Amino acid sequence: MTLPELFGCTFIAFGPPFALFVFSIANDPVRIIILIAAAFFWLLSLLLSSLLWFAVVPLRDVLAFGVVFSVLFQECFRYIIYRILRSTEQGLHAVAEDTRITENKHILAYVSGLGFGIISGMFALVNVLADMSGPGTMGLKGGTDLFFMTSAAQALSIILLHTFWSIIFFNAFDTNNYLHIGYVVVTHLFVSLLTLLNADALYWATLLPNYIVTILTGVLAFKVAGGSGRSFKRFVMCR
Amino acid sequence: MAQEVKSAAIWLLLLLQSSAIVISERTRDKIYQPIIGASCFRRLNGTHQTGCSSTYSGSVGVLHLINVEADLEFLLSSPPSPPYAPLIPPHLFTRTNLLRLKEAGPRIISVVLLINRPKKMNQFSHELNCPNQYSGLKLDNRTETVTCDVTNVGNTWNPWGTGLLHEDFPFPIYYIADAEEIDKLESCFEKFNNFDYASHALRSLCAVEVKSFMSAAVNSEVCMRRTNFINNLGGSKYCDPLEGRNVYATLYPRNSPENLEANAARRVNANEKFIIVSCRLDTTSMFDGLGLGAMDSLLSLATLTHVAHMLRLLLPTQSTLPDPKRNVLFVAFNGESYDYIGSQRFVYDIEHLAFPTRSTHSTPISFENIEFMLDIGTLDDIRNIKLHTLTATPLAQQLLQKLNQYAKSPRYGFNVNIESNVGYQIPPTSAQSFLRRETKFPALILNAVPGNKYYHSVYDDLDNVAFIYGNTSEDYTILADINDKKYFDADSLQMKVRNVSSIVAMALYETLTGKQYQGNEVASSILADEFFYCYLQSSDCPLFKASSYPNSPAGLPLPPMRYISVLGGSQESSGWTYRLLGFLLSHPEPNVPKENCSQLPLFYFAGLNGTGECRRTTQNFTSALSPAFLIEDYDWRSGQYSTWTESTWSQFSARIFLRPSNVHEITTLSIGIVVFIISFCLIYIISSRWEVLFEDVPASNAALPPPTAC
């Protein structure tokens, strides 16, 4: 029935990540493994945070609590995976096909970030998508029929954000740039808490800032990863 | 590490003690809302399929409330975003409207919801004008019965019938009885659909999805063939024949030695004489599990029960009768609504000397044993009941005279007048199966002039018979005195039943004993009260309790289902009637201990006050499965026997939700595709020339000249 909606939202949310995967991950077994490992670590963080949420019965309905802690847990695990990757770098160097992955450290960061992003996006969206396959759409008991599209857009922004965050985060720890670390954690908290407004269908109040943050973070990540206005110009000029 | 372990342990403890289970709401719970109701389903006979079925995956339609005929025009003349699901109140659920909806086709009308708003309704019967039109008494092998003239609707047995029960609909019809559910539907319609019809195509509309997919198709022949033919590992079932149980009981136990057959040779005991008093046990309606048939069949069942009860109490032992070989056989036929399944089978069994069954160890009964048959038809209006016979016979004369003698006697003050009606204008009752075999068969039919506007419909309920439960916790097992009218006023249902059954019982009393009835005792209206309470309101009632095993689980607080249904279906009504007749027609056996009281004819009842008692009963079952399913390669189109089958289905369900407009869907999809393609191109470009973009960082890349790709 509303298979169109299903596919539409799937494309919106997972099209870009899929493209990223196809063009930058799929060729290199090591990257695939790192991707999945990152996903696994994200799962662990989620498990911990939901355990906390589940255990603290009184605060179950206060989603903000769970959100804050899960964000913190995620960042912790981001750090853990950072440590792990950096410590196994030598091994990776030996393992990797094309050594770009170890020469350019941002690739590791990017891959693990994408892993984080994809899995979190999936967990946020996959059940919604499954429910979307029925004949109905949102809105019978409150909620607008924009629900699905906004969820998809939101998930996309989260996926991209995770990627950028990892790039910034890893680099920040390489260079002891605490500003960047702070930036990552704060923006993550900001975005997640902002989405609390979605419950009241204040979509523009959430989507707009989130995408602004996404773009800013993207630019920062671009800079961090060695891009610059000049290089970008050249990149564009090449046409 | 240790701390982690500790904290984990603490968490686990918390988990264990936090017994509050999390109610997490899936998105689908916010999308859908279930609607409780009853669905129309598919039945098949030898030639046709009737009823309705949804599509395989469930039919979806946009809700549209029909208040006046004009609203239908909106749906039928180029609706903005079909398919629609009209919400139709009963008074608009007419043949013409339904047929128009059917013609419109499933692309326009995908679901029909019948909502329980009976304000303007003044008639509602979906049976044919001539019930059982194609079975019953036929002459010079016409396909239609001669006992009813379709062309003259006013003179038919169901003048208000629309015949929709025998139509085949391409869409499911769902009946919503509960007021809350109706409010849900209406509010949803008002909120989302009931404005600016022009823009229906552009916005999300409140729609309903009904799942009632029927497995069977075409006709009984096809679906039975497919069911019996195992064509792969897991054979699948398409339809079941309608099947139930007739309940019968004799006034006197047939325990005289010549009636107990020692050897298996089925010999008829020629000098046994039976007066058959019969009625119909079942009823039907369009929707699954609904339909009480209060007026169309329950009245006659009540009368039969009272007659049996009264005769049992009045009459002396069989040996003292002038003709000690005489006996009365009370039979309640099942499945009569579907071409006389029960009576056809009964006749078939008697022909084959298969009644009673071997298991009863009693001699079979042949037609020679039957003295005459008094069939109690519908008693819509007891003021003018007619005694129908095919031909004028002295027997009929005498009985009519006896009946009227009591009916009119000032002594009892029933002031009922029973007229005679001779000829082919015979009501659609079980007697027709007997007459069909042999027109000389002495069948007399008590039947009132049809006055039931809700024949075979969900509205033939206690309101239709104006029943109010008196709940007089009096002893209903004893006969009442003629003069006590304290509980029920004269024209209450209880009194009507009391009067009619008293008249019949007295007439039969006179017939059996040869003496006129002089007593003051008449049938008990309290029994009638309890009887109707059980059959119309709740199976969890005193009468059923008394007539079942002591402290056996009480029946549901719902009236028993009286649709014949299929093998393995709930045979509630036949079961209760069986116990009831057993209880009311039996003699107590005080000196038989409980443990020896398990084998028929001995039966252990809870009794009036719940302390069990052992009684010698006479009741039993016979199968009510149409002979058509017994005869090898029966010709399904011959119309000789009932061929009704009921399709199997997996589920009935209905839910409402918002159906997104095509515009919305297309927009979503196109946005998705655009995003997808753009991201692909973009990322391909970037990844193919990422050295350019991120030139500065990796030392090894730094020395590179720009790639030749650009």
Next chain:
Amino acid sequence: MDEHDVPSSSAAAAAADVDDSQSGAAERLERPPRRQQKQKISNYGSNEQLERNNADHTDGPVLAVPYVVVRGTNSQPPRLSAGGADGGPGPSQQELEEEQGLKYGAQHVIKLFVPVSLCMLVVVATINSISFYNSTDVYLLYTPFHELSPEPSVKLWNALANSLILMSVVVVMTILLIVLYKKRCYRVIHGWLILSSFMLLFIFTYLYLEELLRAYNIPMDYPTAVLIMWNFGVAGMMSIHWHGPLRLQQGYLIFVAALMALVFIKYLPEWTAWAVLAAISIWDLIAVLSPRGPLRILVETAQERNEQIFPALIYSSTVIYTYMGTHYTPEQPLPTATSSPSYSNSTTTTRTTQNSLASPEPATGGSTARPGNSRAHQRQQETQAAAEGMPLVTFKRNLHGNEEAAGFTQEWSANLNDRVARRQIEVQSTQSGNGRLSNEYRTVTAPDQPQPELPEERGIKLGLGDFIFYSVLVGKASSYGDWTTTIACFVAILIGLCLTLLLLAVWRKALPALPISITFGLIFCFATSAVVKPFMENLSAKQVFI
């Protein structure tokens, strides 16, 4: 401007924690030529094609040879000297082997991820589309207790009893198989295998087809159905038990495993399925690792007999090559150390075009780029190189719940000579300078040597049993209608597989593939459906993203 020099320094730092700084310098010194010649490739316009080449066939001696040389020289200078000093297997050898083990491990992991994921995909899709496999109404003979009572305790002991029975059957069958194998009753074993795969390919496929059509209410006539079944089954038998295209064989093995998993999901009671999963992985552990474990015995027997084990049992990421070295000697003489680069490149490029997988030769070849590589040394190296191809020993169960062991191919020793020969080729090619030769490597167009390529598959092999039980786990998880649980199980299992393969590459011995993955899978399945699911549903219902 810190972005500019930070990464380089960090690179140096990262390099420094393994090498000394001058090695880092050497690194920078060494690499540019390679990059340059990489550019040259693109000049030749065959950029895409080559990129894709060394993308798809991640083994590329094409690139590997110079790489290894570079790394070998700068990343472990002490080793080089050690390697130079004695040709024997010093510690340097060990570590090199380890690296390569990891390297091919990485490729093998992916080569296994794909089929495992496919198998799970088939199962999950079936579970979600065909309700038949979702409801247990009929039961296996081995599970007499049907968990019908609502009591959890009763269910529990039912499940335990069932799994105990099932496991004992499994154990008996294993031992029976070992006995047969020891007694060399190959006919019996083969008959057994053929019978079981026959049943799967015909009866269960029949059932599957029927339910599939039923689920979508599609009419079909017997002639068509029979023809389809007949074709499908026979082709399957041919490609599994005889010769067939590799992809087809792999496809059939995946499908058979999926069918088997579906059978388990369908006919095992709820809790029993979980109990069996746990029990089977424990049994796997015992049977493979314990000194007298039946599968270990089987492996050793197979080893000392130099046999490869029945293809019906194992998913092989490469061709199972049956007649090694039989055709080699007549057709071409042993190439000598002075064979031409063009020839050597033929060996390499054809290896990239064939789908055979990562073989350690180029690497080891690179590592042997030093004076005095004696035959003994190479042979000994062979043994170690062979070790990383060592597959996981696993079982396959057919519907009787019995199981056969799956070994691995031992062809390395069978065709030792060819290896030695080609070893010499590569040694020669690598000896003659890296950059230039590797250029030649690339500039040469697709080779057209009629003589067949030398056999050298040593792809990792995973028993169908692992496919089956992974899929059972994921399928069971997905049968609760919650996709997050399914995904969690999936990820957990893949990670478990990764770890197993990592250990395999490190320990160099046959390992059970089930325990780690299944443990992870079970933990995540239950944790997710109990704790994470409500959390995530609350979040996604309120559209909160974390």
Next chain:
Amino acid sequence: MDLSKAPNPRKLQLCRTYFLTGFAFLPFVWAINVCWFFAEAFRKPTYPEQSQIKRYVIYSAIGTLFWTIALITWIVIFQTNRAAWGATADYISFIIPLGSA
């Protein structure tokens, strides 16, 4: 197994076996044969057995095509006439659809 390693006579033998097997109502095997040996037959540089392989491949292709057409036509005929054929259609039915003639 891997063709690129098999000696030519072996290839020819395989191809022939597949071709002959196909006659046992096994169009699928023919299809496999075509796909599998196509490169051998047409892409590879010529070698003595190639002509035969080519012939087998072509015959297999023809056989596959024939079978495909035959099967499709039969299915079309059956699906269109199933309701009309009545009992006979039911008796040769593997799956009889629910709820339709």
